[in-house]
Amino acid sequence: MGCFECCVKCLGVLPYASLFATILLYAGVALFCGxxxxxxxxxxxxxxxxxEVVRAPVExxxxxxxxDILKYVIYGIAAAFFVYGILLxxxxxxxxxxxRDLYGDFKITACGRCVSAWFIMLTYIFFLAWLGVTAFTxxxxxxxxNIWTICQNTTVVEGANLCLDLRQFxxxxxxxxxxxxxxxxxxxxxxxxNELDMTFHLFVxxxxxxxxxxxxxxxxxxxxxxxxxxxKDACRMQKYEDIxxxxxxxxxxxxxxxxxERLNAYT
Numbered sequence: 283m284g285c286f287e288c289c290v291k292c293l294g295v296l297p298y299a300s301l302f303a304t305i306l307l308y309a310g311v312a313l314f315c316g317x318x319x320x321x322x323x324x325x326x327x328x329x330x331x332x333x334e335v336v337r338a339p340v341e342x343x344x345x346x347x348x349x350d351i352l353k354y355v356i357y358g359i360a361a362a363f364f365v366y367g368i369l370l371x372x373x374x375x376x377x378x379x380x381x382r383d384l385y386g387d388f389k390i391t392a393c394g395r396c397v398s399a400w401f402i403m404l405t406y407i408f409f410l411a412w413l414g415v416t417a418f419t420x421x422x423x424x425x426x427x428n429i430w431t432i433c434q435n436t437t438v439v440e441g442a443n444l445c446l447d448l449r450q451f452x453x454x455x456x457x458x459x460x461x462x463x464x465x466x467x468x469x470x471x472x473x474x475x476n477e478l479d480m481t482f483h484l485f486v487x488x489x490x491x492x493x494x495x496x497x498x499x500x501x502x503x504x505x506x507x508x509x510x511x512x513x514k515d516a517c518r519m520q521k522y523e524d525i526x527x528x529x530x531x532x533x534x535x536x537x538x539x540x541x542x543e544r545l546n547a548y549t
Contacts, residue, residue, distance in 0.1 A: 317484045
């Protein structure tokens with residue numbers, strides 16, 4: 283019975299809202315980082331095999347170097363939000379314990395309220411950052427969707443001379459001509475390859491992961507704001523109870539003093 287009661291007590295103080303937001307955040311970040319990394323690798327393969335893009339010298343910042351930098355950024359995002367999710371879960375446990383055990387051993391302090399407010403501000407900043415990441419991820423999805431649509435309708439564009447020029451997307455300098463036209467052999471090979479289809483769908487999954495992270499940030503903001511409001515009201519209630527207890531003690535002391543004075547006067 284002791285273990286059962288302990289488990290029931292632990293489930294009673296479990297922050298379910300924070301747990302749901304953490305699971306959604308981890309799922310979104312994992313989907314974005316994993317699919318985004320593989321999609322970038324597929325993009326490198328397509329650029330090198332079909333657009334004949336070569337890696338520039340070390341001191342030059344080209345599109346392949348920028349893709350490598352984005353991969354390292356993805357590593358940092360995965361590690362940072364893994365730690366941040368743990369911190370938010372810990373904050374949810376302490377806040378839930380503080381609310382439910384207000385008159386127990388754990389007392390709400392001004393430091394705890396400041397930490398909650400700091401988490402709200404930081405989560406709002408991350409929310410804006412993930413909105414930017416979602417908007418940025420939609421760009422390659424739009425580009426690959428156009429290419430994928432052209433490949434799926436090759437019979438329609440058979441008579442037209444359409445070209446995919448990397449200079450239009452700012453991937454190469456104006457002086458470099460890196461393009462693939464619809465009537466060329468490279469175009470048909472690219473459309474028939476697995477890299478294009480896989481990379482497109484990986485970018486779509488990465489966009490979905492970024493959207494899930496945005497929803498998780500919104501959920502975290504609601505949870506943190508509600509917890510902060512509950513903690514603030516609980517602190518006011520605690521101060522009220524302390525003042526009430528102090529007044530009752532003073533009244534009791536006054537009543538005791540008067541009783542002693544009456545007893546002394548009677549004797």
